[in-house]
Amino acid sequence: MKKNSFFVELLKTIVTSVVIVLVIYLFVGIPVTIKGSSMYPELKNDEFGFGGKFTLWFGIDRYDVVVIESDKTDDKIVKRIIGLPGETLTFDGDKIYVDGELLDDPYAYYEYYSDLDYDDKVVVLGEDEYFVLGDNRNVSKDSRAYEDPAFSKDEIIAKDILVLFPFSELGLK
Secondary structure (H helix, E strand, C coil): CHHHHHHHHHHHHHHHHHHHHHHHHHHHEEEEECCCCCCCCCCCCCCEEEEECHHHHHCCCCCCEEEECCCCCCCCEEEEEEECCCCEEEEECCEEEECCEECCCCCCCCCCCCCCCCCCCEEECCCCEEEEECCCCCCCCCHHHCCCCCEEHHHEEEEEEEEEECHHHCEEC
16 A cells, blocks of 8 residues: 555656646746857856746836747847837947937947947837847847848747856846
């Protein structure tokens, strides 16, 4: 009898664990490992954490860090929202204009940065379309890398990254 109760308890534990992991994965957060230095200094290579799925319920704003999964990209990418639905973005060197107004760009990493290599481009975003850039603009493969630079709201699968590893970087980014 004890042998059966052990296996029943083991089975309950396994099923409960699987259900908890599925609920977290489907509704709370998605695991994310940062690859490369495109989001430096905010996020660094090999940092691990979770992107919040539930945080998308509160909307997407300029400067939010998002996780994108798209047919355009080889894998999930982590970038920062720069352009919002309905906006017109114009590029001049290292300056970005949103609807004719110079964008305050506090997250751009400029240590070895000359320009966006996107001069004289104009991007008009449609309804539910976003333009994203990496903070480390010189090395980032972001909206600028694609013929259609916009990502739809449906391609944004998480917002905000809770970094768990390395422990020295623990926090919400």
